Amino acid sequence: MFAKKNKNQNDIAMTLKNFSGLLLFLLSVSLPAHAATVDSLQIRSEKMNRNIPCIVISPDIRPGNSSPVLYLLHGHGGNHRSWITTQPDLPRLADQYGMIIVCSDGRNSWYWDSPLHADSQFETFVSQELTDYIDRNYPTIQDRSGRAITGLSMGGHGAMWLAIRHQEIFGAAGSTSGGLDIRPFPDNWNLKEHLGERDENQDRWDNHTVINQLDKLENGRLALIIDCGYSDFFLEVNNQFHQQLLNQGIDHDYIVRPGGHNGDYWKNAIDYQLLFFNKFFNATAKNTK
Numbered sequence: 001m002f003a004k005k006n007k008n009q010n011d012i013a014m015t016l017k018n019f020s021g022l023l024l025f026l027l028s029v030s031l032p033a034h035a036a037t038v039d040s041l042q043i044r045s046e047k048m049n050r051n052i053p054c055i056v057i058s059p060d061i062r063p064g065n066s067s068p069v070l071y072l073l074h075g076h077g078g079n080h081r082s083w084i085t086t087q088p089d090l091p092r093l094a095d096q097y098g099m100i101i102v103c104s105d106g107r108n109s110w111y112w113d114s115p116l117h118a119d120s121q122f123e124t125f126v127s128q129e130l131t132d133y134i135d136r137n138y139p140t141i142q143d144r145s146g147r148a149i150t151g152l153s154m155g156g157h158g159a160m161w162l163a164i165r166h167q168e169i170f171g172a173a174g175s176t177s178g179g180l181d182i183r184p185f186p187d188n189w190n191l192k193e194h195l196g197e198r199d200e201n202q203d204r205w206d207n208h209t210v211i212n213q214l215d216k217l218e219n220g221r222l223a224l225i226i227d228c229g230y231s232d233f234f235l236e237v238n239n240q241f242h243q244q245l246l247n248q249g250i251d252h253d254y255i256v257r258p259g260g261h262n263g264d265y266w267k268n269a270i271d272y273q274l275l276f277f278n279k280f281f282n283a284t285a286k287n288t289k
Contacts, residue, residue, distance in 0.1 A: 035060060036091035038084070043104075043133050047121045053080045054130070057101040058138060059094045066139045066146070068281040069100045070274070071126065071170075073111060073151025073158045075177075076189045080105035083152075086263045087270050097278045100138055104130055108190040110182070111158025112208055116194055122158070127166040143171075145284035148277045150174030150225070152266045153234070154189065157182065161210045163222055172223035172280045176269040177261050180226075181211040181237040211241050217250050224252035225276045227269050229259030 037058045042051035061067055074082035083103045084090050094101050106122050114120040126149075135142045147170050151159040156178020163173030182191055183205055186198035198205045206212055224245070228238040235256070242254045253276060259265035 036094045038091055043130060045121070045125045045129050047124045047129065048119050050119070052125060052130075053105045055080050055084060055103040056134065056138065057084070057091050057094045057103075059098050059100065061098060061139070064139075066141045067098055067100045068141050068146040068148070068277075069102060069131075069134060069138075070277055071130070071147070071149040071159075072101055072103045072270075073106055073126075073149065073155030074103070075151070075153030075155050076108050076110075078155075079107075083270075086152075087267045090270075093271075093274055097274060097281075099274070099278065099281070100134070100140060102130070102134055106155065106158065108154070108193075109158075110154055110189075110191065110194060110208075111161055112194060114194040115204065116196065120194065123162060123165070126158075127162050127169050131169055141281075144169055145171050145287075146281065148172035148174070148223075148280065150176065150270075150273055150277070152176045152178070152269075153261065154179055156180065156226075157210050161213065164210065164213045164216050167216075167221055170222070171284060172225075172277055174225040174227075174273045174276065175238075176227050176266055176273065177229065177232050177234055178210075178226065178238065178241075179234055180209075180241040182209045184237065211237070211244060214241075214244055214248060214250070217245075217248065219248075219250050223276075223280045224250070225255070225273055226252060227255035227257065227272065229261065229265045230256060231258070231260040232265075233261060 039056045041054045041056060043054050045052050059067060072083050080103050090101055104126055109120045109122040111122045111126060113123040134140060149159045149163050149170050156175030157180055159173050160175050163170040195201055195204050195208055226238060228235050245252050
């Protein structure tokens with residue numbers, strides 16, 4: 001009687017032990033051993049004489065390896081935390097693609113070196129000071145083949161502006177819901193605070209809209225992806241940007257899908273753009289071997 005009871009207890013104990021072992025095994029294969037790190041930094045801009053808040057998301061990679069970098073720009077009214085709030089999966093995506101993601105604060109600068117305000121020089125900051133800092137402090141691929149830049153709305157304009165004007169720094173660029181021609185919006189989004197009234201400063205406005213920078217492009221020099229929602233108030237300027245690229249024979253990806261100028265659209269769009277940039281980085285890595 002007691003022997004049978006002890007045998008049953010032993011069987012139950014063995015079953016629980018086996019189940020616990022199986023559960024631990026399943027957890028070990030389903031959860032990553034490491035994860036991306038998220039650093040909140042204050043990066044010095046000598047040109048603006050102040051620190052700029054930034055977030056740097058670093059994938060878990062083997063020591064000695066280098067990662068490509070995606071610079072991710074926020075829109076008007078946003079800040080350096082806007083993207084990670086819009087798409088909380090950015091750390092997981094950084095790990096998935098082995099990509100460093102850098103989100104800089106850009107205030108409402110449109111990412112120009114403002115001709116009117118010495119404390120708003122974000123073209124210099126992002127294209128020179130920030131990229132130099134990231135290359136010095138993180139295991140990056142220190143070449144345009146390992147750098148891309150994109151952003152939403154104001155940041156879409158900024159990403160194209162910076163990439164086209166600094167093709168020695170960036171090898172790929174994107175825009176989602178981008179304000180790719182500012183001139184139809186003279187009274188919006190702090191534009192005239194940086195450029196003056198449009199009607200009194202037409203040359204300045206013409207020279208600071210990214211659609212007028214396309215003559216600097218040669219086909220194949222930059223990998224380009226642009227997307228915009230059908231219900232977005234920037235749809236028409238995106239269509240015009242796309243058409244001008246076609247007229248100049250500049251290859252690019254252009255995606256129009258249902259959606260408006262909002263976080264739901266951007267959260268979805270960044271997944272497609274990350275895939276595009278990952279393919280660019282992989283292709284350039286193969287070409288350099």
